[in-house]
Amino acid sequence: MSRSDPATDVAADPLASRRLVLQVLDAVLRRAQPLEDTLARHAAFAALDARDRGFVRLLLATVLRRLGEVDAVLAACLEKGLPETARMVVDTLRIGVAQLLFLDTPAHAAVDTSVRLVAGTPQDRFKGVVNGVLRRVAREGASLRADAADAARLNTPAWLWQSWTAAYGAAAAQAVAAQHLCEAPLDFSLRDPATAASWAAQLGADILPGGTLRRAAGGRIEDLPGYADGTWWVQDAAAALPARLLGDVAGRAVVDLCAAPGGKTLQLLAMGAQVTAVDISARRLARLADNLRRAQLTAELVTADAARWQPTAAADAVLLDAPCSATGTLRRHPDIARTKGPADVARLAAVQDRLLAAAAGLLRPGGLLVYAVCSLQPEEGPQRVAAALHAGVPLETVPIAPDELPGLADAVGPAGDVRTLPSFWAAQGGMDGFYVARLRRRG
Numbered sequence: 261m262s263r264s265d266p267a268t269d270v271a272a273d274p275l276a277s278r279r280l281v282l283q284v285l286d287a288v289l290r291r292a293q294p295l296e297d298t299l300a301r302h303a304a305f306a307a308l309d310a311r312d313r314g315f316v317r318l319l320l321a322t323v324l325r326r327l328g329e330v331d332a333v334l335a336a337c338l339e340k341g342l343p344e345t346a347r348m349v350v351d352t353l354r355i356g357v358a359q360l361l362f363l364d365t366p367a368h369a370a371v372d373t374s375v376r377l378v379a380g381t382p383q384d385r386f387k388g389v390v391n392g393v394l395r396r397v398a399r400e401g402a403s404l405r406a407d408a409a410d411a412a413r414l415n416t417p418a419w420l421w422q423s424w425t426a427a428y429g430a431a432a433a434q435a436v437a438a439q440h441l442c443e444a445p446l447d448f449s450l451r452d453p454a455t456a457a458s459w460a461a462q463l464g465a466d467i468l469p470g471g472t473l474r475r476a477a478g479g480r481i482e483d484l485p486g487y488a489d490g491t492w493w494v495q496d497a498a499a500a501l502p503a504r505l506l507g508d509v510a511g512r513a514v515v516d517l518c519a520a521p522g523g524k525t526l527q528l529l530a531m532g533a534q535v536t537a538v539d540i541s542a543r544r545l546a547r548l549a550d551n552l553r554r555a556q557l558t559a560e561l562v563t564a565d566a567a568r569w570q571p572t573a574a575a576d577a578v579l580l581d582a583p584c585s586a587t588g589t590l591r592r593h594p595d596i597a598r599t600k601g602p603a604d605v606a607r608l609a610a611v612q613d614r615l616l617a618a619a620a621g622l623l624r625p626g627g628l629l630v631y632a633v634c635s636l637q638p639e640e641g642p643q644r645v646a647a648a649l650h651a652g653v654p655l656e657t658v659p660i661a662p663d664e665l666p667g668l669a670d671a672v673g674p675a676g677d678v679r680t681l682p683s684f685w686a687a688q689g690g691m692d693g694f695y696v697a698r699l700r701r702r703g
């Protein structure tokens with residue numbers, strides 16, 4: 261492995277970066293804190309050099325992605341369980357196993373740093389356990405690992421596995437879970453789709469059906485050509501679908517509800533719409549404003565609760581990208597599998613109901629509404645649309661035709677709504693799991 265590979269590098273201060281991993285892991289696993297927010301708030305993370313930050317991210321993502329397998333290996337190697345008070349020892353073993361089995365870290369580095377993490381702490385008496393278990397894992401290595409089918413199942417929390425099996429069938433649930441073990445590629449939407457061939461060449465990317473550009477993940481986005489002047493923005497291929505399904509919006513007044521950080525706002529502006537972008541978070545809207553500035557595009561920005569916001573004029577179209585559990589984005593956010601649960605889905609479903617009713621109220625008669633969530637949970641997708649129609653929200657469905665989604669005809673269901681799964685286009689790196697429905701305001 262090369263010296264610059266964060267997987268094998270012994271960081272400038274290998275214990276400092278691993279201690280940080282332990283703290284962040286504790287916040288994610290025991291306090292349900294989102295990984296990215298936790299890292300962003302951590303002064304010690306900001307103080308690391310770029311290579312160590314890369315190592316920290318990679319180790320955290322690997323432990324979270326592979327947590328079920330890692331814990332199964334530990335259960336097989338520990339003669340008896342560790343006491344509840346030894347959580348830090350458990351996490352130390354987890355990062356040790358992840359390095360040994362999934363990151364090709366040299367055994368001496370993974371074992372030695374793990375033992376030193378525990379040494380001198382109140383858990384010092386477990387040094388021998390850490391040393392013994394990790395040496396065994398280093399010795400027996402691959403024979404301790406689950407096979408691929410079991411790995412996908414083991415790494416998926418039971419409630420998600422059951423939900424996906426019930427909604428999509430056993431084979432699809434297996435394929436989705438398998439895709440979650442792979443890092444997501446980097447997708448770009450272009451301000452000017454006519455320049456796709458030229459930008460694909462400059463970015464070393466492929467052009468996917470529908471026009472998204474895709475290249476392997478890695479490196480700093482800010483360093484790529486075209487970033488500084490907003491020629492493109494990072495947007496998963498599935499996330500680019502909802503705005504397109506509004507059709508020709510040139511010159512139309514479009515409200516983008518729950519808009520930040522603005523991937524869909526940028527798309528709508530690039531399509532020629534006059535956009536009002538509404539989000540409840542001023543901090544996230546500030547990011548949207550930065551993205552607009554870079555792309556030299558303009559929208560009206562409103563900080564408001566979209567469920568209560570009352571504009572003066574009716575909109576021609578509304579895009580509602582509702583807050584959701586985001587279980588469709590586990591490839592990029594493996595922490596979500598560990599921080600979200602069924603109670604979050606139920607809570608968010610109530611929010612989605614309010615937002616859907618409010619979105620309908622913003623439209624002129626005949627105006628189109630696209631409802632989207634990056635969730636794999638049916639409770640946040642088709643069930644919300646059905647609930648709105650059942651509750652008498654003045655909307656009717658406008659079925660999406662398979663030929664509106666190049667390369668994704670299978671994503672269109674019999675009712676004309678769209679369900680993408682992370683396992684779609686698996687050979688090219690998959691996509692986010694989205695649900696999208698198109699509706700029209702009744703007169």
Ligand SMILES: C[S@@+](CC[C@H](N)C(=O)[O-])C[C@H]1O[C@@H](n2cnc3c(N)ncnc32)[C@H](O)[C@@H]1O
Nearest residue numbers: 518519521522523524539540541565566581583
């Ligand atoms: C899925 S993200 C939106 C992503 C965005 N549409 C894009 O394409 O970049 C959901 C957004 O909903 C916002 N949000 C949550 N509840 C809201 C509410 N009641 N009113 C308005 N915005 C809300 C969050 O701040 C968050 O920015």
